[in-house]
Structure formats: structure tokens, C-alpha cells
Amino acid sequence: MEILVYGVGGVGGYFGGRLADAGLNVSMVARGEHLKAIQENGLEVESIKGNFKVNPKMVTSEVSEVPKPDLIILGIKSWQIPEVAIELRPIIGENTIILPLQNGADNYEKLVEILPQRNILAGLCFIVSFVEKPGKIRHASYEPKIVFGEKDNSKSERILKIHDILDEAGIENKIPDNIDLEIWKKFLFICTVSGIGGLTRVPIDKIRESEFLYGMMRDSAKEIIEVGKAKGIPLDNEHLEMVFEIINGQPRGTTASTQRDIMNGKASELENFNGYIVREGARLGVKTPVNRYIYECLKPMEEAARRSSQ
Ligand SMILES: NC(=O)C1=CN([C@@H]2O[C@H](COP(=O)(O)OP(=O)(O)OC[C@H]3O[C@@H](n4cnc5c(N)ncnc54)[C@H](OP(=O)(O)O)[C@@H]3O)[C@@H](O)[C@H]2O)C=CC1
Numbered sequence: 001m002e003i004l005v006y007g008v009g010g011v012g013g014y015f016g017g018r019l020a021d022a023g024l025n026v027s028m029v030a031r032g033e034h035l036k037a038i039q040e041n042g043l044e045v046e047s048i049k050g051n052f053k054v055n056p057k058m059v060t061s062e063v064s065e066v067p068k069p070d071l072i073i074l075g076i077k078s079w080q081i082p083e084v085a086i087e088l089r090p091i092i093g094e095n096t097i098i099l100p101l102q103n104g105a106d107n108y109e110k111l112v113e114i115l116p117q118r119n120i121l122a123g124l125c126f127i128v129s130f131v132e133k134p135g136k137i138r139h140a141s142y143e144p145k146i147v148f149g150e151k152d153n154s155k156s157e158r159i160l161k162i163h164d165i166l167d168e169a170g171i172e173n174k175i176p177d178n179i180d181l182e183i184w185k186k187f188l189f190i191c192t193v194s195g196i197g198g199l200t201r202v203p204i205d206k207i208r209e210s211e212f213l214y215g216m217m218r219d220s221a222k223e224i225i226e227v228g229k230a231k232g233i234p235l236d237n238e239h240l241e242m243v244f245e246i247i248n249g250q251p252r253g254t255t256a257s258t259q260r261d262i263m264n265g266k267a268s269e270l271e272n273f274n275g276y277i278v279r280e281g282a283r284l285g286v287k288t289p290v291n292r293y294i295y296e297c298l299k300p301m302e303e304a305a306r307r308s309s310q
């Protein structure tokens, strides 16, 4: 099987690196200094699960150069999906499988707007990893895991095949009964902590210590649940409590990746997180004042970050 990993950052670099290290045919699309470093010295992964270094079958910035892929794993940020999907169009065959691993609730929908629905799976992942320097990924914490499935939750042959491939590479993975629910459970957590974390610029323990901020965080999560419910996702109070159990158990000093992007003045997934909740809430008649407040406060900084990264 030919595998293409598009976007060799924290997520694509770790999971793609593991697949390549297992001897699978992995090509990668990267860019800039990171691309140059991988081409010259291979991809180095420093991981709490064991360090390794791999030379993928091919590393390039040109999609047209890679062997026609059977499986494409998307390691880009969620806002990059539309431009990358357009670029991928010419190499998508009838049986190509596309697996998005982004945070956010509408990555599948964004892909379907551009690429044939039959090619697209739904997915997400868990890990804390990042590009430490060009050519090097650091997996700092969290047991890495991929959760994925057909949008209709059928246990298709292709899904089971990917499950076997991930197993072969030693990547923990799960095909859930309801992939949309899994995506929304993760989204409920990540959207709740990222926006308020980006706004306050403090780690989770400081938010927990403030009665006001903790209450605001719970109100934000409740709005996300109401939007999800209005979209037919079977979220309920049990999920709210589950998410707050995780939040309450997070070590002092914890920040989420999107929060760190916001704090570092980088383009972030704000539009895909709180922005998405505000827009979907307005469309579906669900009130989202807390998410709106967080979103509107962060929007000018987000716009400035995007202008300076152009
Ligand atoms: N990192 C983590 O711990 C986790 C992240 N996630 C989610 O996974 C997704 C990916 O995040 P993460 O891996 O952290 O992001 P990164 O920014 O680390 O990685 C994205 C990579 O894609 C590259 N890229 C983007 N566009 C192109 C392009 N056109 N050509 C070549 N390369 C490109 C970026 O290059 P460049 O830097 O040059 O833009 C970057 O190397 C996000 O949705 C995130 O929320 C989920 C769980 C954990």
C-alpha cells in the first residue's frame, strides 16, 4: 500500500514516521526548511515511546511527484484543508482513501465540498507532539492514538485494512461505533479549553482556580453540546461531566496546541473551534454568547496573525 502523509508536523510527522519506521511505503509532503532537513538527514522523532529516525520513500513539496497513494493521511491544520484538498484532486483515484486527523468538527464536511465523498473517512487523533526544529518531531506526552471510521460507521473492508496497517506499525487505533460522536467528544474538550486558554493565556490550573473562569468554561462547553445536539450528535450531560473530569485531572501547566498557537501569535484553529460554534449556533438557532465573547475577543489577534504569516 502506498501511503502519503500530507503535512509533516506534530501529528503527520509522528504517525507518518511510525508508519515509515514499520517499513511501509510512506511518502511525505512537507515544505521549507523542514522539507530540506528531512530530505538531507531523514525525519527524526524523539518520543516518550522510543526515539527513531526514518527515511521516507519520498519527501517533496510537490504532490505531483509522489507515487499514486492508496491512503492519504492529512497532518495539516484544519483551516488548510480546502487548499490542500484542491491540490490533491488530480491524484485521487476511485479507491484512494483520505484520512483526516485534525481537531475540529467539520473536517469531513470541508473535504466533501471539494473531493468525492466515497474517498473520505472521518478521523481524529490524540497526542502531544510538535516540530522541535527542522527535521525533528518531538512527541512530548500522551499515549498516541488514532480513532477513525466510515462516516456511516460501517465496518468496511478498507477500514479494517487500515486498522491492520496501524496495528502493524504499533499505532494504537480504534474504530468506534459512532465516529461523529467521538469527533464531537474530542471537539467538546479541545474547543472548551483552547478558546478560553488562548484568551486568558494561562494554563489549565489557573483557569480551574478561578471560580469565574471555571464557570465560564463550563458555560462554553454547555453551548458546544447544544450546538452538537442541534446537529443530531447524541451529546448529553454525561459528556459534559466526562470532559470536566479530564479538565480537572490535567497536570498543572497544561496548555492545548491551539491555545499555544494563539499565545504565540500564530494563525490558529480559532475559526474552526469557537468561530464554528458561533456560526453553527446562529444557523441552527442556538444561543452561544460565551463562545461569541471568546471568539470576538480573539478574532482581531487571529486576523493580525494571519496577515503577518502571508
Ligand atoms: N500537535 C498535537 O499535539 C495535536 C494536534 N492535533 C490536530 O492535528 C492537526 C495538525 O496539527 P499539528 O500537527 O500540531 O500542526 P503542525 O503545524 O505541527 O503541522 C502541520 C504541518 O503541515 C504543513 N503544511 C501545511 N500546509 C502545507 C503545504 N501546503 N505544503 C506542505 N506542508 C504543509 C505545515 O508546514 P508549515 O509549518 O510550513 O506551515 C506543518 O509542518 C491540527 O488540527 C491539530 O489541532 C490533534 C491532536 C494533537
Ligand SMILES: CC(C)(CO)C(=O)C(=O)O
Binding pocket: 103, 125, 126, 127, 128, 142, 190, 255, 256, 257, 258
Ligand atoms: C488535547 C490534545 C493534547 C489531545 O490530543 C490535543 O488534541 C491538542 O492539544 O491539540
